[in-house]
Amino acid sequence: MGNLFSSKPKPKPSRVTPQDRAILELKKQRDTLRTYQRKIENDQEVLKRLAKQCLKDGNKNKAKLLLRKKKRQETLMTQTEQQIDNLEVMANDIEFAQLESNVFEGLKVGNESLKAMHKLMSYEDVEKIMEETQEGIEYQRELDELLAGSVTQEDEESILAELDDLVGDKEKIQNLPDAPTDELEQKTEARKEKKQERTLLEAS
Amino acid sequence: MGTTSNFRWPWQYDFPPFFTMQKNADTRFKQTEAWCSLILDYHNHHKLFRLRVTDVLASPLFYNKAIDRRLTKPDVIEILSILHKKGNIEWEDKEKTVCKVFWKTPAQWSDIIFKWVNQSGLNNTVCTLHEITNGPHSSDQEFYALDDQILMQAIQILQASGKAELMGTEGVKFFT
Numbered sequence: 404m405g406n407l408f409s410s411k412p413k414p415k416p417s418r419v420t421p422q423d424r425a426i427l428e429l430k431k432q433r434d435t436l437r438t439y440q441r442k443i444e445n446d447q448e449v450l451k452r453l454a455k456q457c458l459k460d461g462n463k464n465k466a467k468l469l470l471r472k473k474k475r476q477e478t479l480m481t482q483t484e485q486q487i488d489n490l491e492v493m494a495n496d497i498e499f500a501q502l503e504s505n506v507f508e509g510l511k512v513g514n515e516s517l518k519a520m521h522k523l524m525s526y527e528d529v530e531k532i533m534e535e536t537q538e539g540i541e542y543q544r545e546l547d548e549l550l551a552g553s554v555t556q557e558d559e560e561s562i563l564a565e566l567d568d569l570v571g572d573k574e575k576i577q578n579l580p581d582a583p584t585d586e587l588e589q590k591t592e593a594r595k596e597k598k599q600e601r602t603l604l605e606a607s
Numbered sequence: 608m609g610t611t612s613n614f615r616w617p618w619q620y621d622f623p624p625f626f627t628m629q630k631n632a633d634t635r636f637k638q639t640e641a642w643c644s645l646i647l648d649y650h651n652h653h654k655l656f657r658l659r660v661t662d663v664l665a666s667p668l669f670y671n672k673a674i675d676r677r678l679t680k681p682d683v684i685e686i687l688s689i690l691h692k693k694g695n696i697e698w699e700d701k702e703k704t705v706c707k708v709f710w711k712t713p714a715q716w717s718d719i720i721f722k723w724v725n726q727s728g729l730n731n732t733v734c735t736l737h738e739i740t741n742g743p744h745s746s747d748q749e750f751y752a753l754d755d756q757i758l759m760q761a762i763q764i765l766q767a768s769g770k771a772e773l774m775g776t777e778g779v780k781f782f783t
Contacts, residue, residue: 419733419772419780426733427778434737498732 422501429494436487443480447473614652617645626676628685642678642686647695651710656754658696659705660684713760716750720761721770721781723748730783733774736762 450473457466619625619641629635649668650658660683663669670677678686687706690696696706711719720739724730727744739745740753750758762779765771772780 415769417772418782419774423733423780424774427735427774430733430735430738431777434735434742437742 420501422497426494426497429490429497433487433490433494436483436490440480440483440487443476443483447476447480450476614649617641620645620671621674623674623676626671626678628682639686639689643690643693643695646686646690647708647710650708654752656708656757657699657705658687658708660687661704707754707757709757713757714764716753716757716761717764719748720750720758721765723750724781725783729781731781733778733780735778737777739779 450469454466454469454473457463457469619638625638625641629638646658646668650656660680664677664680664683669683684703687696687703690708691698691706694712695709697709699705699707723745735742736755736758740750740755740758745751753761759776762771762773765781766773770782772782774780
C-alpha cells in the first residue's frame with residue numbers, strides 16, 4: 404500500500420505486519436470517535452447557550468426540551484468513551500501479543516544456540532575431564548606435602564609448646580625484683596674518698 | 608485562526624516607508640529581508656501553515672491600520688518569491704494564489720517528531736497521522752495541529768532514512 408505513494412522502489416521489504424494494519428484500523432476508529440466526541444461537546448455548549456436564551460425569553464418549555472436533548476447527548480458521550488476504551492484495549496492487546504511473540508522468538512533462538520553449545524560438550528567428556536582434573540589436584544597436593552617437609556600434627560604440637568615456653572620466660576623476666584640502688588651509691592662515695600686520699604698522698 | 612496577538616511586531620511595522628518598496632538596492636534588500644522574517648515569525652506565532660494571497664492582503668500582516676499603510680499585491684508577490692527561493696514557501700498552484708509556509712522545514716519537523724517518538728517510546732508502534740498532530744499525547748508538542756501535508760512530507764523524510772514506514776495515507780509505523 405505504501406508503494407503506491409512513494410515514488411522510488413523500496414530496497415527493503417516492508418516492516419509492517421498484518422497485525423500492524425489491524426492496529427491502525429482500530430486506532431483510526433478511535434480517532435473517528437474522538438472527533439465525534441468533540442462534536443458532541445460542541446453541541447452541548449450550543450444547547451446550553453440556547454436553553455439559557457430561551458429562559459431569558461420566558462420560553463421555559465423549549466428550554467426544558469433543549470436540556471433534555473443535552474442530557475441525551477451526555478449518555479452518548481459516556482458510550483463513546485467506553486467504545487474508545489474498548490478499541491484501545493484491543494489495540495494494546497495486539498501490540499502486546501506481538502511483543503510476546505518477539506520474546507518467544509528470542510527465547511527459541513537462545514534455546515537453539517544453547518543446544519548447539521551442549522552438543523559440543525558431551526556429558527561423558529565433561530565427566531572425564533573433571534575426573535582427570537580432580538586427580539591432578541590430588542597429585543599436586545601430595546607433591547606440595549613432600550616439598551614442604553610435611554609438618555605433621557605432632558610437629559604442630561611441639562611448636563605450640565615451644566611458643567608457650569617462650570611466653571612463660573618473658574613473664575618470668577618481667578616479675579624480677581628491682582635492682583637495689585642505695586648500696587651502689589655508697590660504694591661510689593667510698594671510692595671517691597679513696598681517690599681523694601690518694602691524690603692528697605701523691606701531692607704531699 | 609489563532610489567538611489575537613500578543614505578537615511582537617518589529618519596529619519597522621510602524622514605520623510608514625516600510626510599506627513602500629525602496630529604490631536603493633541596499634535599502635531594498637534590507638527591507639525585503641525584514642519582510643521575509645516578519646512573514647515567517649507571524650505564521651509561526653499564529654501557527655499558520657498556509658497563505659492565500661488575496662486573504663492575506665487585508666490581514667494585519669500586510670495592512671497596518673494604525674498608520675494606514677498596506678503592501679500592494681505585486682510587492683507581496685515579490686517578497687513571497689524571495690521566500691520561495693529560500694525554500695520557506697511552496698506554491699500549491701501554478702497561478703500562485705496559495706502557498707505553504709515553512710517556518711520550519713519538513714526536515715526540521717521530522718527531527719522534532721522523531722525526538723518525540725523516542726521520548727514517548729513509540730518506536731515499533733503504529734500511529735495514525737491524526738493522533739500525531741491532534742491526539743491527547745501531543746497536545747503540548749510544537750507540531751500539535753501541524754498541517755497534514757507538511758506532516759506527510761516530514762514523515763516521508765523519516766521513511767527515507769528508515770525511521771518510519773507509511774501505511775497508506777493515514778497511518779505510520781515508527782522504528783528506531
